[in-house]
Amino acid sequence: MDKIEKNETESISAEAQPATERAVAGCEDVEQQTAELAAAKKSMGYGLLWCAGGLAVTLGSYFWADEGEHYLIAHGAVIWGAIQAGKGLYDCLRIRYRCGEFAAVRRMAATAACVVLLAVVLGVFGLRRTGGGAIEEPRYVAAEQLFECPTLGLRVRIPAGFTPVEDTQNATPETDSTYASHTLYVLDACEWEIDVEAVEQRISEEVGTIAEISEYCLSRDSAFYDGGFIKATRPLTVGGLDMLCSEGRRREWPGFVFSNYDLKQGQALVTVSVIYPAREYGRAATRERIGELLAGIELSPVREGGE
Incomplete structure:
Protein backbone atom coordinates (compact mmCIF):
# COMPACT_ATOMS: atom_id res chain seq x y z
CA MET A 1 0.00 0.00 0.00
CA ASP A 2 2.81 2.38 0.91
CA LYS A 3 4.49 1.51 -2.36
CA ILE A 4 1.36 2.42 -4.33
CA GLU A 5 1.04 5.73 -2.50
CA LYS A 6 4.73 6.43 -3.17
CA ASN A 7 4.31 5.82 -6.90
CA GLU A 8 1.26 8.09 -7.02
CA THR A 9 3.21 10.82 -5.21
CA GLU A 10 6.10 10.55 -7.67
CA SER A 11 3.67 10.74 -10.60
CA ILE A 12 2.00 13.88 -9.20
CA SER A 13 5.39 15.46 -8.57
CA ALA A 14 6.48 14.75 -12.14
CA GLU A 15 3.32 16.38 -13.50
CA ALA A 16 3.92 19.43 -11.29
CA GLN A 17 7.40 19.99 -12.72
CA PRO A 18 7.88 23.09 -14.92
CA ALA A 19 7.66 22.44 -18.65
CA THR A 20 11.32 23.39 -19.20
CA GLU A 21 12.53 20.88 -16.61
CA ARG A 22 10.37 18.12 -18.09
CA ALA A 23 11.71 19.01 -21.54
CA VAL A 24 15.27 18.28 -20.54
CA ALA A 25 14.65 15.63 -17.88
CA GLY A 26 15.85 12.88 -20.16
CA CYS A 27 19.03 14.69 -21.23
CA GLU A 28 22.49 14.03 -19.93
CA ASP A 29 23.18 17.57 -18.60
CA VAL A 30 19.95 19.26 -17.53
CA GLU A 31 21.51 22.63 -16.72
CA GLN A 32 23.45 22.79 -19.97
CA GLN A 33 20.43 21.83 -22.06
CA THR A 34 18.26 24.40 -20.24
CA ALA A 35 20.82 27.13 -20.93
CA GLU A 36 21.10 26.14 -24.60
CA LEU A 37 17.32 26.14 -24.98
CA ALA A 38 17.05 29.59 -23.40
CA ALA A 39 19.79 30.93 -25.70
CA ALA A 40 18.06 29.46 -28.75
CA LYS A 41 14.75 31.07 -27.78
CA LYS A 42 16.51 34.38 -27.19
CA SER A 43 18.16 34.25 -30.61
CA MET A 44 14.84 33.40 -32.25
CA GLY A 45 13.08 36.25 -30.43
CA TYR A 46 15.73 38.82 -31.41
CA GLY A 47 15.57 37.64 -35.02
CA LEU A 48 11.80 38.03 -35.15
CA LEU A 49 12.08 41.52 -33.64
CA TRP A 50 14.60 42.55 -36.30
CA CYS A 51 12.36 41.15 -39.06
CA ALA A 52 9.31 42.92 -37.68
CA GLY A 53 11.23 46.18 -37.28
CA GLY A 54 12.58 46.03 -40.84
CA LEU A 55 9.17 45.30 -42.27
CA ALA A 56 7.60 48.11 -40.23
CA VAL A 57 10.18 50.63 -41.46
CA THR A 58 9.72 49.51 -45.08
CA LEU A 59 5.92 49.59 -45.01
CA GLY A 60 5.84 52.83 -43.04
CA SER A 61 8.17 54.69 -45.42
CA TYR A 62 6.27 53.28 -48.43
CA PHE A 63 2.84 54.40 -47.27
CA TRP A 64 4.03 57.77 -45.94
CA ALA A 65 6.00 58.68 -49.08
CA ASP A 66 4.30 61.16 -51.38
CA GLU A 67 3.55 60.28 -54.99
CA GLY A 68 6.83 59.92 -56.87
CA GLU A 69 9.05 60.12 -53.79
CA HIS A 70 11.59 57.46 -52.77
CA TYR A 71 10.98 55.13 -49.83
CA LEU A 72 13.30 53.02 -47.64
CA ILE A 73 13.57 49.24 -47.99
CA ALA A 74 15.16 47.83 -44.80
CA HIS A 75 16.23 44.57 -46.42
CA GLY A 76 19.36 44.28 -44.25
CA ALA A 77 17.38 44.15 -41.01
CA VAL A 78 14.85 41.71 -42.47
CA ILE A 79 17.49 39.32 -43.86
CA TRP A 80 19.66 39.41 -40.73
CA GLY A 81 16.59 38.92 -38.53
CA ALA A 82 15.42 35.98 -40.64
CA ILE A 83 18.83 34.31 -40.34
CA GLN A 84 18.87 34.80 -36.55
CA ALA A 85 15.31 33.56 -36.16
CA GLY A 86 16.00 30.54 -38.37
CA LYS A 87 19.13 29.64 -36.40
CA GLY A 88 17.29 29.97 -33.09
CA LEU A 89 14.41 27.83 -34.37
CA TYR A 90 16.78 25.14 -35.61
CA ASP A 91 18.54 25.02 -32.21
CA CYS A 92 15.21 24.79 -30.36
CA LEU A 93 14.02 21.93 -32.56
CA ARG A 94 17.36 20.13 -32.24
CA ILE A 95 17.42 20.36 -28.45
CA ARG A 96 13.79 19.33 -27.98
CA TYR A 97 14.17 16.44 -30.42
CA ARG A 98 17.28 15.23 -28.61
CA CYS A 99 15.35 15.35 -25.34
CA GLY A 100 12.47 13.33 -26.79
CA GLU A 101 9.88 16.13 -26.94
CA PHE A 102 8.54 15.07 -30.32
CA ALA A 103 5.11 16.68 -29.87
CA ALA A 104 6.72 20.05 -29.14
CA VAL A 105 8.98 19.62 -32.16
CA ARG A 106 5.98 19.02 -34.41
CA ARG A 107 4.11 22.05 -33.03
CA MET A 108 7.10 24.36 -33.49
CA ALA A 109 7.76 23.07 -37.01
CA ALA A 110 4.11 23.55 -37.99
CA THR A 111 4.09 27.10 -36.57
CA ALA A 112 7.31 27.97 -38.41
CA ALA A 113 5.89 26.60 -41.68
CA CYS A 114 2.77 28.77 -41.27
CA VAL A 115 4.89 31.87 -40.60
CA VAL A 116 7.03 31.21 -43.68
CA LEU A 117 3.93 30.63 -45.82
CA LEU A 118 2.41 33.91 -44.58
CA ALA A 119 5.63 35.77 -45.39
CA VAL A 120 5.65 34.31 -48.91
CA VAL A 121 2.01 35.31 -49.48
CA LEU A 122 2.67 38.85 -48.27
CA GLY A 123 5.77 39.06 -50.44
CA VAL A 124 3.90 37.94 -53.55
CA PHE A 125 1.11 40.41 -52.78
CA GLY A 126 3.65 43.22 -52.40
CA LEU A 127 5.32 42.35 -55.71
CA ARG A 128 1.98 42.38 -57.49
CA ARG A 129 1.16 45.80 -56.05
CA THR A 130 4.46 47.23 -57.24
CA GLY A 131 4.27 45.67 -60.68
CA GLY A 132 6.14 42.44 -59.94
CA GLY A 133 9.90 42.67 -59.92
CA ALA A 134 12.39 45.47 -60.16
CA ILE A 135 11.21 48.94 -61.12
CA GLU A 136 12.89 50.15 -64.27
CA GLU A 137 14.73 53.43 -63.88
CA PRO A 138 13.44 56.14 -66.20
CA ARG A 139 15.65 57.35 -69.04
CA TYR A 140 16.36 61.07 -69.29
CA VAL A 141 17.14 62.76 -72.59
CA ALA A 142 20.35 64.80 -72.59
CA ALA A 143 19.22 67.10 -75.41
CA GLU A 144 16.30 69.46 -75.91
Whole structure:
Protein backbone atom coordinates (compact mmCIF):
# COMPACT_ATOMS: atom_id res chain seq x y z
CA MET A 1 0.00 0.00 0.00
CA ASP A 2 2.81 2.38 0.91
CA LYS A 3 4.49 1.51 -2.36
CA ILE A 4 1.36 2.42 -4.33
CA GLU A 5 1.04 5.73 -2.50
CA LYS A 6 4.73 6.43 -3.17
CA ASN A 7 4.31 5.82 -6.90
CA GLU A 8 1.26 8.09 -7.02
CA THR A 9 3.21 10.82 -5.21
CA GLU A 10 6.10 10.55 -7.67
CA SER A 11 3.67 10.74 -10.60
CA ILE A 12 2.00 13.88 -9.20
CA SER A 13 5.39 15.46 -8.57
CA ALA A 14 6.48 14.75 -12.14
CA GLU A 15 3.32 16.38 -13.50
CA ALA A 16 3.92 19.43 -11.29
CA GLN A 17 7.40 19.99 -12.72
CA PRO A 18 7.88 23.09 -14.92
CA ALA A 19 7.66 22.44 -18.65
CA THR A 20 11.32 23.39 -19.20
CA GLU A 21 12.53 20.88 -16.61
CA ARG A 22 10.37 18.12 -18.09
CA ALA A 23 11.71 19.01 -21.54
CA VAL A 24 15.27 18.28 -20.54
CA ALA A 25 14.65 15.63 -17.88
CA GLY A 26 15.85 12.88 -20.16
CA CYS A 27 19.03 14.69 -21.23
CA GLU A 28 22.49 14.03 -19.93
CA ASP A 29 23.18 17.57 -18.60
CA VAL A 30 19.95 19.26 -17.53
CA GLU A 31 21.51 22.63 -16.72
CA GLN A 32 23.45 22.79 -19.97
CA GLN A 33 20.43 21.83 -22.06
CA THR A 34 18.26 24.40 -20.24
CA ALA A 35 20.82 27.13 -20.93
CA GLU A 36 21.10 26.14 -24.60
CA LEU A 37 17.32 26.14 -24.98
CA ALA A 38 17.05 29.59 -23.40
CA ALA A 39 19.79 30.93 -25.70
CA ALA A 40 18.06 29.46 -28.75
CA LYS A 41 14.75 31.07 -27.78
CA LYS A 42 16.51 34.38 -27.19
CA SER A 43 18.16 34.25 -30.61
CA MET A 44 14.84 33.40 -32.25
CA GLY A 45 13.08 36.25 -30.43
CA TYR A 46 15.73 38.82 -31.41
CA GLY A 47 15.57 37.64 -35.02
CA LEU A 48 11.80 38.03 -35.15
CA LEU A 49 12.08 41.52 -33.64
CA TRP A 50 14.60 42.55 -36.30
CA CYS A 51 12.36 41.15 -39.06
CA ALA A 52 9.31 42.92 -37.68
CA GLY A 53 11.23 46.18 -37.28
CA GLY A 54 12.58 46.03 -40.84
CA LEU A 55 9.17 45.30 -42.27
CA ALA A 56 7.60 48.11 -40.23
CA VAL A 57 10.18 50.63 -41.46
CA THR A 58 9.72 49.51 -45.08
CA LEU A 59 5.92 49.59 -45.01
CA GLY A 60 5.84 52.83 -43.04
CA SER A 61 8.17 54.69 -45.42
CA TYR A 62 6.27 53.28 -48.43
CA PHE A 63 2.84 54.40 -47.27
CA TRP A 64 4.03 57.77 -45.94
CA ALA A 65 6.00 58.68 -49.08
CA ASP A 66 4.30 61.16 -51.38
CA GLU A 67 3.55 60.28 -54.99
CA GLY A 68 6.83 59.92 -56.87
CA GLU A 69 9.05 60.12 -53.79
CA HIS A 70 11.59 57.46 -52.77
CA TYR A 71 10.98 55.13 -49.83
CA LEU A 72 13.30 53.02 -47.64
CA ILE A 73 13.57 49.24 -47.99
CA ALA A 74 15.16 47.83 -44.80
CA HIS A 75 16.23 44.57 -46.42
CA GLY A 76 19.36 44.28 -44.25
CA ALA A 77 17.38 44.15 -41.01
CA VAL A 78 14.85 41.71 -42.47
CA ILE A 79 17.49 39.32 -43.86
CA TRP A 80 19.66 39.41 -40.73
CA GLY A 81 16.59 38.92 -38.53
CA ALA A 82 15.42 35.98 -40.64
CA ILE A 83 18.83 34.31 -40.34
CA GLN A 84 18.87 34.80 -36.55
CA ALA A 85 15.31 33.56 -36.16
CA GLY A 86 16.00 30.54 -38.37
CA LYS A 87 19.13 29.64 -36.40
CA GLY A 88 17.29 29.97 -33.09
CA LEU A 89 14.41 27.83 -34.37
CA TYR A 90 16.78 25.14 -35.61
CA ASP A 91 18.54 25.02 -32.21
CA CYS A 92 15.21 24.79 -30.36
CA LEU A 93 14.02 21.93 -32.56
CA ARG A 94 17.36 20.13 -32.24
CA ILE A 95 17.42 20.36 -28.45
CA ARG A 96 13.79 19.33 -27.98
CA TYR A 97 14.17 16.44 -30.42
CA ARG A 98 17.28 15.23 -28.61
CA CYS A 99 15.35 15.35 -25.34
CA GLY A 100 12.47 13.33 -26.79
CA GLU A 101 9.88 16.13 -26.94
CA PHE A 102 8.54 15.07 -30.32
CA ALA A 103 5.11 16.68 -29.87
CA ALA A 104 6.72 20.05 -29.14
CA VAL A 105 8.98 19.62 -32.16
CA ARG A 106 5.98 19.02 -34.41
CA ARG A 107 4.11 22.05 -33.03
CA MET A 108 7.10 24.36 -33.49
CA ALA A 109 7.76 23.07 -37.01
CA ALA A 110 4.11 23.55 -37.99
CA THR A 111 4.09 27.10 -36.57
CA ALA A 112 7.31 27.97 -38.41
CA ALA A 113 5.89 26.60 -41.68
CA CYS A 114 2.77 28.77 -41.27
CA VAL A 115 4.89 31.87 -40.60
CA VAL A 116 7.03 31.21 -43.68
CA LEU A 117 3.93 30.63 -45.82
CA LEU A 118 2.41 33.91 -44.58
CA ALA A 119 5.63 35.77 -45.39
CA VAL A 120 5.65 34.31 -48.91
CA VAL A 121 2.01 35.31 -49.48
CA LEU A 122 2.67 38.85 -48.27
CA GLY A 123 5.77 39.06 -50.44
CA VAL A 124 3.90 37.94 -53.55
CA PHE A 125 1.11 40.41 -52.78
CA GLY A 126 3.65 43.22 -52.40
CA LEU A 127 5.32 42.35 -55.71
CA ARG A 128 1.98 42.38 -57.49
CA ARG A 129 1.16 45.80 -56.05
CA THR A 130 4.46 47.23 -57.24
CA GLY A 131 4.27 45.67 -60.68
CA GLY A 132 6.14 42.44 -59.94
CA GLY A 133 9.90 42.67 -59.92
CA ALA A 134 12.39 45.47 -60.16
CA ILE A 135 11.21 48.94 -61.12
CA GLU A 136 12.89 50.15 -64.27
CA GLU A 137 14.73 53.43 -63.88
CA PRO A 138 13.44 56.14 -66.20
CA ARG A 139 15.65 57.35 -69.04
CA TYR A 140 16.36 61.07 -69.29
CA VAL A 141 17.14 62.76 -72.59
CA ALA A 142 20.35 64.80 -72.59
CA ALA A 143 19.22 67.10 -75.41
CA GLU A 144 16.30 69.46 -75.91
CA GLN A 145 13.10 67.85 -77.23
CA LEU A 146 10.45 69.34 -79.47
CA PHE A 147 6.72 68.63 -79.30
CA GLU A 148 4.90 69.73 -82.44
CA CYS A 149 1.23 69.85 -83.37
CA PRO A 150 1.17 71.23 -86.94
CA THR A 151 -2.63 71.18 -87.21
CA LEU A 152 -2.79 73.67 -84.34
CA GLY A 153 0.39 75.61 -85.09
CA LEU A 154 1.73 74.61 -81.66
CA ARG A 155 5.36 73.89 -80.77
CA VAL A 156 6.71 73.24 -77.28
CA ARG A 157 10.43 73.00 -76.55
CA ILE A 158 11.27 70.70 -73.63
CA PRO A 159 14.66 71.36 -71.98
CA ALA A 160 17.25 68.61 -71.57
CA GLY A 161 16.97 66.32 -68.58
CA PHE A 162 13.39 65.11 -69.03
CA THR A 163 12.08 61.70 -70.03
CA PRO A 164 11.28 61.09 -73.72
CA VAL A 165 8.15 62.91 -74.84
CA GLU A 166 5.00 60.80 -74.59
CA ASP A 167 2.68 62.13 -77.26
CA THR A 168 -0.94 60.99 -77.42
CA GLN A 169 -3.49 62.10 -79.99
CA ASN A 170 -7.20 61.53 -79.76
CA ALA A 171 -8.74 62.15 -83.17
CA THR A 172 -12.27 61.27 -82.06
CA PRO A 173 -14.80 63.29 -84.09
CA GLU A 174 -16.12 66.22 -82.12
CA THR A 175 -19.55 65.96 -80.51
CA ASP A 176 -21.38 68.19 -78.07
CA SER A 177 -19.22 66.84 -75.24
CA THR A 178 -16.03 65.45 -76.82
CA TYR A 179 -13.24 67.12 -78.74
CA ALA A 180 -10.13 66.04 -80.61
CA SER A 181 -7.07 66.53 -78.41
CA HIS A 182 -3.29 66.28 -78.29
CA THR A 183 -1.34 65.60 -75.09
CA LEU A 184 2.29 65.60 -73.98
CA TYR A 185 3.86 64.21 -70.80
CA VAL A 186 7.46 64.38 -69.51
CA LEU A 187 9.13 63.94 -66.10
CA ASP A 188 12.61 64.76 -64.79
CA ALA A 189 14.77 63.34 -62.00
CA CYS A 190 13.84 66.22 -59.64
CA GLU A 191 10.16 65.17 -59.78
CA TRP A 192 9.11 67.98 -62.08
CA GLU A 193 6.34 67.03 -64.47
CA ILE A 194 5.11 68.87 -67.58
CA ASP A 195 1.76 68.08 -69.17
CA VAL A 196 0.47 69.83 -72.29
CA GLU A 197 -3.08 69.33 -73.50
CA ALA A 198 -4.41 71.01 -76.65
CA VAL A 199 -8.16 70.54 -77.17
CA GLU A 200 -9.44 71.49 -80.61
CA GLN A 201 -12.65 73.49 -81.13
CA ARG A 202 -12.96 74.01 -77.39
CA ILE A 203 -13.27 77.80 -77.65
CA SER A 204 -16.17 79.47 -79.40
CA GLU A 205 -15.52 81.53 -82.52
CA GLU A 206 -16.96 84.56 -80.73
CA VAL A 207 -14.14 84.52 -78.16
CA GLY A 208 -11.37 86.88 -79.21
CA THR A 209 -8.84 86.57 -76.36
CA ILE A 210 -8.01 84.06 -73.65
CA ALA A 211 -9.06 86.57 -71.01
CA GLU A 212 -12.66 86.28 -72.20
CA ILE A 213 -12.90 82.70 -70.87
CA SER A 214 -11.33 83.49 -67.48
CA GLU A 215 -14.60 82.64 -65.69
CA TYR A 216 -14.69 79.21 -67.32
CA CYS A 217 -11.03 78.54 -66.39
CA LEU A 218 -11.65 79.76 -62.83
CA SER A 219 -14.59 77.36 -62.46
CA ARG A 220 -12.55 74.48 -63.90
CA ASP A 221 -9.55 75.24 -61.66
CA SER A 222 -11.76 75.45 -58.57
CA ALA A 223 -12.79 71.83 -59.13
CA PHE A 224 -9.27 70.74 -60.12
CA TYR A 225 -7.54 72.18 -57.04
CA ASP A 226 -9.48 70.18 -54.47
CA GLY A 227 -6.75 70.98 -51.95
CA GLY A 228 -7.33 74.71 -52.41
CA PHE A 229 -5.91 77.58 -54.46
CA ILE A 230 -2.49 79.03 -53.80
CA LYS A 231 -3.11 81.75 -56.37
CA ALA A 232 -6.43 81.97 -58.21
CA THR A 233 -6.79 82.14 -62.00
CA ARG A 234 -5.42 85.44 -63.34
CA PRO A 235 -4.00 86.93 -66.58
CA LEU A 236 -0.30 86.65 -67.40
CA THR A 237 1.90 87.50 -70.39
CA VAL A 238 5.09 85.52 -71.11
CA GLY A 239 7.18 86.08 -74.24
CA GLY A 240 4.39 88.05 -75.86
CA LEU A 241 1.83 85.27 -75.28
CA ASP A 242 -1.30 86.11 -73.30
CA MET A 243 -2.39 83.36 -70.94
CA LEU A 244 -4.30 82.62 -67.77
CA CYS A 245 -2.41 81.08 -64.87
CA SER A 246 -3.29 79.53 -61.52
CA GLU A 247 -1.60 77.56 -58.73
CA GLY A 248 -3.03 75.17 -56.21
CA ARG A 249 -2.88 71.82 -54.45
CA ARG A 250 -4.56 68.46 -54.85
CA ARG A 251 -5.45 66.18 -51.94
CA GLU A 252 -4.23 63.04 -53.70
CA TRP A 253 -0.71 64.51 -54.05
CA PRO A 254 -0.20 66.73 -50.98
CA GLY A 255 3.55 67.01 -51.53
CA PHE A 256 3.27 68.83 -54.88
CA VAL A 257 2.24 72.19 -56.28
CA PHE A 258 0.13 72.22 -59.45
CA SER A 259 0.13 75.18 -61.82
CA ASN A 260 -1.95 75.62 -64.99
CA TYR A 261 -1.23 78.00 -67.86
CA ASP A 262 -4.01 78.38 -70.46
CA LEU A 263 -3.49 79.79 -73.95
CA LYS A 264 -5.82 80.36 -76.90
CA GLN A 265 -4.78 79.16 -80.34
CA GLY A 266 -7.63 79.78 -82.73
CA GLN A 267 -10.50 77.75 -81.32
CA ALA A 268 -8.16 75.40 -79.46
CA LEU A 269 -7.57 75.65 -75.71
CA VAL A 270 -3.95 74.86 -74.85
CA THR A 271 -3.26 74.06 -71.18
CA VAL A 272 0.31 73.69 -69.93
CA SER A 273 0.51 72.08 -66.48
CA VAL A 274 3.73 72.29 -64.47
CA ILE A 275 3.87 70.09 -61.36
CA TYR A 276 6.77 70.20 -58.90
CA PRO A 277 7.58 69.41 -55.22
CA ALA A 278 5.95 71.77 -52.73
CA ARG A 279 9.29 72.35 -50.98
CA GLU A 280 10.45 74.26 -54.08
CA TYR A 281 7.52 76.65 -54.17
CA GLY A 282 8.38 80.35 -53.96
CA ARG A 283 12.06 79.96 -54.75
CA ALA A 284 13.66 82.25 -57.32
CA ALA A 285 15.12 79.23 -59.12
CA THR A 286 11.64 77.71 -59.37
CA ARG A 287 10.13 80.84 -60.88
CA GLU A 288 13.03 81.12 -63.32
CA ARG A 289 12.67 77.51 -64.44
CA ILE A 290 8.92 77.85 -65.00
CA GLY A 291 9.59 81.01 -67.01
CA GLU A 292 12.03 79.09 -69.23
CA LEU A 293 9.48 76.32 -69.77
CA LEU A 294 6.76 78.80 -70.75
CA ALA A 295 9.19 80.64 -73.03
CA GLY A 296 9.54 77.38 -74.97
CA ILE A 297 5.93 77.59 -76.19
CA GLU A 298 5.50 78.80 -79.76
CA LEU A 299 2.18 79.56 -81.47
CA SER A 300 2.10 80.19 -85.20
CA PRO A 301 -0.79 81.02 -87.57
CA VAL A 302 -2.65 77.96 -88.78
CA ARG A 303 -3.34 77.70 -92.48
CA GLU A 304 -6.59 76.29 -93.74
CA GLY A 305 -6.48 72.54 -93.95
CA GLY A 306 -3.79 72.44 -91.25
CA GLU A 307 -0.92 72.99 -93.64
